[in-house]
Amino acid sequence: SYELTQPPSVSVSPGQTARITCSGDALPKKYAYWYQQKSGQAPVLVIYEDSKRPSGIPERFSGSSSGTMATLTISGAQVEDEADYYCYSTDSSGNPSEVFGGGTKLTVL
Amino acid sequence: QVQLVQSGAEVKKPGASVKVSCKASGYTFTSYGISWVRQAPGQGLEWMGWISAYNGNTNYAQKLQGRVTMTTDTSTSTAYMELRSLRSDDTAVYYCARRDSSGSYWGQGTLVTVSS
Numbered sequence: 001s002y003e004l005t006q007p008p009s010v011s012v013s014p015g016q017t018a019r020i021t022c023s024g025d026a027l028p029k030k031y032a033y034w035y036q037q038k039s040g041q042a043p044v045l046v047i048y049e050d051s052k053r054p055s056g057i058p059e060r061f062s063g064s065s066s067g068t069m070a071t072l073t074i075s076g077a078q079v080e081d082e083a084d085y086y087c088y089s090t091d092s093s094g095n096p097s098e099v100f101g102g103g104t105k106l107t108v109l
Numbered sequence: 110q111v112q113l114v115q116s117g118a119e120v121k122k123p124g125a126s127v128k129v130s131c132k133a134s135g136y137t138f139t140s141y142g143i144s145w146v147r148q149a150p151g152q153g154l155e156w157m158g159w160i161s162a163y164n165g166n167t168n169y170a171q172k173l174q175g176r177v178t179m180t181t182d183t184s185t186s187t188a189y190m191e192l193r194s195l196r197s198d199d200t201a202v203y204y205c206a207r208r209d210s211s212g213s214y215w216g217q218g219t220l221v222t223v224s225s
Contacts, residue, residue: 001171043215045211045213086153098156098170099156
């Protein structure tokens, strides 16, 4: 089955740039989406279609994708950005399964 | 405003079935599909599948094929997810979400506990 691979954890100090990666074989052909999930809450979409930001999401959140890797970048990370982040995409095979990455715990302290 | 309101927590015995509802409001129900995602305690998000509210077409995760059924009732703008032959590792929070590439509308989650 299709898999997306993320690092389990990333840690930065406030004001630094955090980068979270997501690798998957179908990413050259399929969009990546990024969700933020804070403890006890439903996920929130922070990036769609590789690099677009939904309304209401701060400009410090950006996304990019190159080859088999998508990257979520938080420029000037703030304490309130501490959360779990999940990438999400679709397989490119004939039976399109959808999948989340394993998630990355972002610590900002 | 768009809202998805899910049914309440459930406790089930192994081998039983559970049916979770997700009532949508604030938009035209048949214009968007509904995805279902679950999250076991302390674990990541798992995509379960989705259903078109327009025509009822479904796409289920391979590992759940044969145990899960997703349906909709357009008269009440409600989506349902039924999971059968429950096992302890089905214990999770189950979320519905509007299938929307640029938006983020999720239900509040429904805790399903499978325990003997």
